[in-house]
Amino acid sequence: GQQLNQSPQSMFIQEGEDVSMNCTSSSIFNTWLWYKQDPGEGPVLLIALYKAGELTSNGRLTAQFGITRKDSFLNISASIPSDVGIYFCAGQPSGSARQLTFGSGTQLTVLP
Amino acid sequence: GAVVSQHPSRVICKSGTSVKIECRSLDFQATTMFWYRQFPKQSLMLMATSNEGSKATYEQGVEKDKFLINHASLTLSTLTVTSAHPEDSSFYICSARRDMSYEQYFGPGTRLTVT
Numbered sequence: 001g002q003q004l005n006q007s008p009q010s011m012f013i014q015e016g017e018d019v020s021m022n023c024t025s026s027s028i029f030n031t032w033l034w035y036k037q038d039p040g041e042g043p044v045l046l047i048a049l050y051k052a053g054e055l056t057s058n059g060r061l062t063a064q065f066g067i068t069r070k071d072s073f074l075n076i077s078a079s080i081p082s083d084v085g086i087y088f089c090a091g092q093p094s095g096s097a098r099q100l101t102f103g104s105g106t107q108l109t110v111l112p
Numbered sequence: 113g114a115v116v117s118q119h120p121s122r123v124i125c126k127s128g129t130s131v132k133i134e135c136r137s138l139d140f141q142a143t144t145m146f147w148y149r150q151f152p153k154q155s156l157m158l159m160a161t162s163n164e165g166s167k168a169t170y171e172q173g174v175e176k177d178k179f180l181i182n183h184a185s186l187t188l189s190t191l192t193v194t195s196a197h198p199e200d201s202s203f204y205i206c207s208a209r210r211d212m213s214y215e216q217y218f219g220p221g222t223r224l225t226v227t
Contacts (some may be wrong), residue, residue, distance in 0.1 A: 031214040042205045042218035043119070052216075088155065092214045099146070100216055102155045106199070 006089050006103030014081055014111050022073040023089035023105045031092040032065050032072035033100065041073070047086075060080045069094075079110050115139050116208045118219030125196055125226055132192045133222045135206030142208035145189040146216060147181060150203045162189040196226040 008021045013019055024031070031050055035043035047058050049065035051071060056063055062075045072091070076083055089103040118135040125131050143164045148156040160181055160193055161169040168181035180192040189208075193200055203223055207216040 033215065035218075040221070040223070042116075042207075042221045045114075045215060048215050049113045074150060090216075093152075099158065099161065100214075107153075 002029060003050070004089055004091060004103040006100055006106060007077075009104065010107040010109070012111060013110045014035075015079060015081060017079055019076040019079055019108060020073060021087060021089075021108075022071060023091070023103045024071040025091060025101075026070070028069045028094045029072075029091035030069075030094050032063070033090040033092075034061075034063050034072070034074045035088045035090060036085050037088060037105075043088055060102075076108075081110050081112065084108055084110050113139055114208075114210060114215070114217040115208065115221040116217045118206055120183070120222060121220060122223045125224070127197055127226055128195055130192055130194045131196055131224060132190055133204055133206070133224075135189045135208065135219050136192070136207040137187045137217070140208070140210050141186040143211050144209045145183060145207070146207045147179070147189075147191050148207065150205060150221075156205065159191075164211045179183065182186055196224070198226045200216060201223065203225045 002087040003027050004023045033048050034046045039042040052069045053063040053067045060077045086105045086107050088105050092101040117136045119134045145162040150156050159174045162181045162183040164183045168174045170176045183189040203221050205221040207218045209216045
């Protein structure tokens with residue numbers, strides 16, 4: 001099925017650094033969601049975005065719904081070891097039956 | 113909260129047998145649930161959309177007779193892998209969508225190994 005273009009594919013950062021990742025699509029999305037998945041677990045919803053231009057925070061996490069409705073980014077500030085995991089963006093394309101399209105994921109490694 | 117449970121978390125079965133996986137939304141009703149399959153280091157692949165009281169909608173390439181889905185109540189969907197083969201070994205994850213919302217909440221996943 002359709003995939004979102006998520007980048008970067010992987011990141012290695014030092015503890016305390018800020019992180020940014022993004023997703024882009026060739027089509028318009030009505031909703032953007034960001035999930036984190038730990039090894040052997042299901043994804044956990046971090047942030048949900050519903051309006052173009054919307055900027056939402058959840059603790060050290062901030063995500064924005066792009067004004068063109070074709071992209072979204074997730075920032076993590078002051079990273080800590082437990083931020084390690086795979087981050088997925090997911091979007092609900094305009095006109096779809098409420099199914100989500102997932103990005104390929106960003107593997108984040110935080111070095112002490 | 114929005115908690116989704118999945119059972120079993122791990123299962124090992126012999127080739128040719130069937131395995132049932134349960135997905136429950138514990139604190140909300142979910143008319144729609146989804147079943148995904150995930151291969152190592154890859155994203156989630158949607159297998160089917162499960163709708164309470166009606167037939168599931170399968171994605172292209174997913175055999176409906178092999179992956180039987182039943183969504184008999186607003187809090188329970190089951191996935192039965194019939195006549196399992198080693199190539200069916202994978203991580204299966206369900207999600208439940210809160211009614212009137214686009215947000216999906218995922219279960220913890222089931223690791224299926226077919227020997």
